[in-house]
Amino acid sequence: MTATDTKTIAGRTGPWEIVLGLEVHAQVSSQSKLFSSAKVGFGAGPNQQVSLVDAAMPGMLPVLNRYCVEQAVKTGLALKAQINLKSRFDRKNYFYPDLPQGYQISQFDQPIVGEGEVVVEHDNGETFTVRIERLHLEQDAGKMIHDLDPNATYLDLNRAGTALMEIVSKPDMRSSDEAVAYVKKLRAILIAVGSCDGDMEKGNLRADVNVSVCRPGAYEKFRETGSFKHLGTRCEIKNVNSNRYIQQAIEYEARRQIEILEDGGKIDQETRLFDPGKGETRSMRSKEEANDYRYFPDPDLLPLILDPAWVKELEAGLPELPDAKKARLQSQYGLSPYDAGVLIADAARASFFEQAAVGRDAKLVANWTINDLLGRLAKDGHDIADSPIPPADIAGLVKLIEAGTISSKIARQVFDHMWAGEGAPAAIVEKHGLVQVSDTGAIEAVIDRLIAANPGQAEAVKAKPQAIGWFVGQVMKEMAGKANPGSVNAILKAKLGVE
Amino acid sequence: MAIDAETVRKVARLARIAEPEERLAPLAQELDAIMQWIEQLQEVDTDGVEPMTSVVARALPLRDDVVVDGGDPARVLANAPRTTDGFFIVPKVVE
Numbered sequence: 268m269t270a271t272d273t274k275t276i277a278g279r280t281g282p283w284e285i286v287l288g289l290e291v292h293a294q295v296s297s298q299s300k301l302f303s304s305a306k307v308g309f310g311a312g313p314n315q316q317v318s319l320v321d322a323a324m325p326g327m328l329p330v331l332n333r334y335c336v337e338q339a340v341k342t343g344l345a346l347k348a349q350i351n352l353k354s355r356f357d358r359k360n361y362f363y364p365d366l367p368q369g370y371q372i373s374q375f376d377q378p379i380v381g382e383g384e385v386v387v388e389h390d391n392g393e394t395f396t397v398r399i400e401r402l403h404l405e406q407d408a409g410k411m412i413h414d415l416d417p418n419a420t421y422l423d424l425n426r427a428g429t430a431l432m433e434i435v436s437k438p439d440m441r442s443s444d445e446a447v448a449y450v451k452k453l454r455a456i457l458i459a460v461g462s463c464d465g466d467m468e469k470g471n472l473r474a475d476v477n478v479s480v481c482r483p484g485a486y487e488k489f490r491e492t493g494s495f496k497h498l499g500t501r502c503e504i505k506n507v508n509s510n511r512y513i514q515q516a517i518e519y520e521a522r523r524q525i526e527i528l529e530d531g532g533k534i535d536q537e538t539r540l541f542d543p544g545k546g547e548t549r550s551m552r553s554k555e556e557a558n559d560y561r562y563f564p565d566p567d568l569l570p571l572i573l574d575p576a577w578v579k580e581l582e583a584g585l586p587e588l589p590d591a592k593k594a595r596l597q598s599q600y601g602l603s604p605y606d607a608g609v610l611i612a613d614a615a616r617a618s619f620f621e622q623a624a625v626g627r628d629a630k631l632v633a634n635w636t637i638n639d640l641l642g643r644l645a646k647d648g649h650d651i652a653d654s655p656i657p658p659a660d661i662a663g664l665v666k667l668i669e670a671g672t673i674s675s676k677i678a679r680q681v682f683d684h685m686w687a688g689e690g691a692p693a694a695i696v697e698k699h700g701l702v703q704v705s706d707t708g709a710i711e712a713v714i715d716r717l718i719a720a721n722p723g724q725a726e727a728v729k730a731k732p733q734a735i736g737w738f739v740g741q742v743m744k745e746m747a748g749k750a751n752p753g754s755v756n757a758i759l760k761a762k763l764g765v766e
Numbered sequence: 767m768a769i770d771a772e773t774v775r776k777v778a779r780l781a782r783i784a785e786p787e788e789r790l791a792p793l794a795q796e797l798d799a800i801m802q803w804i805e806q807l808q809e810v811d812t813d814g815v816e817p818m819t820s821v822v823a824r825a826l827p828l829r830d831d832v833v834v835d836g837g838d839p840a841r842v843l844a845n846a847p848r849t850t851d852g853f854f855i856v857p858k859v860v861e
Contacts, residue, residue, distance in 0.1 A: 297831050298831050298832065298833050299831050299832060299833045299834075299835075303835055303836075304829065304832060304833060304834045304835035304836075305833065305835045305836030305837075306833040306836050306837075312839070312852055313839065313851065313852035313853045314839035314842050314843060314852050314853070314854070315836065315837060315839055315852075316836045316837070317836055317839065317842045318835035318836050319835075319841070319842070320835075321836075322842045324845075330827055330828070330829045331826060331827070331828050331829070332828070332829060332830075332831050333828040333829065333830060333831065334830070334831035335831070336828065360780070362782055363859075364854075364856040364859055411859055412853070413858075413859065415853075416855075416858075417858075418858055419848075419855045419856065419857065419858055420855070420856050420857070420858055420859045421850070421853040421854070421855060422853055422854035422855070422856055423852075423853055423854075424842070424854070559780055561780065564819075568826060569819050569820055569824070569825065569826040570819055570826065571826050572825060572826070
């Protein structure tokens with residue numbers, strides 16, 4: 268998308284534009300925590316997965332998890348980012364019950380990964396680039412439960428100390444659609460690398476969204492000069508954990524800021540919470556005071572020095588990443604950038620497609636996978652992993668179309684039966700008698716009968732060739748849709764004398 | 767950098783240390799003396815000198831990603847003033 272067609276929002280005093288930057292928190296796919304050997308995971312009983320390090324008992328010392336470092340480096344490489352061979356852990360100091368240490372171990376001015384970029388697909392197949400500012404490792408906090416007791420808060424430290432990668436983008440997104448597309452692409456990269464499972468429902472991938480608004484032209488000045496003074500004051504919406512909520516939160520927040528500005532007010536830079544029930548954002552006053560984090564190097568941890576040879580080794584071991592896969596799907600199977608873009612959005616989609624495409628017309632397989640199967644799944648909010656139809660059956664369906672056994676139209680009926688769980692397409696075609704009639708004798712007989720019975724229509728076609736469609740429809744109706752459409756057309760044209 | 771009573775109040779608040787009003791001024795003096803000493807240290811030319819992060823030359827130890835800890839909530843909760851059903855119970859946090 269170019270600057271000229273950036274989405275604008277109409278206000279009472281003129282048009283506005285949105286500027287968005289995201290801080291995505293991705294939980295590292297490790298077995299144990301960032302600095303302790305307690306188990307990471309969802310669903311255990313309260314405080315079952317807590318070591319004395321996580322509970323911040325006096326005298327306990329953090330020891331860094333090598334696997335987590337490895338995943339951060341691999342993710343950085345996949346983001347085409349600078350890998351910092353020397354980085355450092357710092358203490359971010361604040362008091363909150365979910366943080367027993369009284370500080371979060373994070374990385375402040377020397378993160379493990381520096382600047383990179385992500386190429387993101389729009390729904391229409393066009394792309395835009397989001398620049399990455401940094402990626403750093405940090406600890407997650409524990410979980411507070413507020414609704415078990417009106418006078419107390421329950422605290423479970425199972426999540427405390429779990430490794431997170433915080434991936435910070437530059438303010439390069441200009442609409443809620445772009446923000447969601449970016450999160451989707453980032454998720455696909457993380458899943459391909461294997462550094463995070465991308466499970467947003469479990470909170471393993473969540474975003475802080477920075478929203479500001481400005482007048483048209485201001486953003487371009489910011490990009491030219493790099494000076495934030497051209498942009499509006501931003502608000503940070505914390506911990507939004509689904510694409511739909513990201514979209515809603517941005518739409519609401521932009522509208523809120525525009526209202527304030529148009530009433531002559533000013534935006535306070537603050538942290539806000541998104542309330543999915545109300546579809547609103549609201550100020551998080553409770554943490555307002557805690558903004559002085561007094562970062563300093565964690566004296567319990569030495570600087571993290573990476574061996575360049577190890578980084579090279581990790582780079583060589585990276586799997587095929589979404590962008591490379593997209594290029595390969597286009598060149599190997601002749602797919603359009605749009606189709607390839609849809610398939611790489613989820614590694615399971617591309618894998619499904621490639622299994623189904625073996626020896627088949629790849630474009631047809633892509634059409635059935637994307638338009639019919641994914642289309643139908645998306646209606647219920649599902650994706651390919653929930654498909655009731657295995658890849659082999661999509662391949663089987665396309666094989667029947669290729670062989671001329673069924674028409675594309677009949678194939679839709681067969682697909683409905685497959686969706687209903689009736690099994691392999693060949694068996695469905697046989698069971699329901701859906702074999703396409705290519706026997707020209709049988710088709711001719713029907714056509715002769717129709718022309719004889721409808722001389723008026725036949726005359727009309729001679730004068731107005733488009734009217735042939737009426738006959739095509741009648742033949743199909745008569746033959747229950749099973750006539751080969753190509754043969755029907757050819758025979759009709761010959762019999763009615765249409766070129 | 768001069769430290770006044772107001773700064774002491776703020777720092778104490780951030781560190782959750784309760785300091786009575788009459789202690790703020792004396793503390794400001796003490797802290798100010800420390801800051802002056804640090805300012806004196808900063809006169810030393812350290813250009814091109816790497817910060818010393820350890821008295822012995824050693825690398826940050828790393829561990830393998832293996833679960834060998836946890837699974838003992840009773841031990842974790844042993845010092846807690848209040849617990850219920852395996853949870854820590856803390857004063858109500860209003861969000």
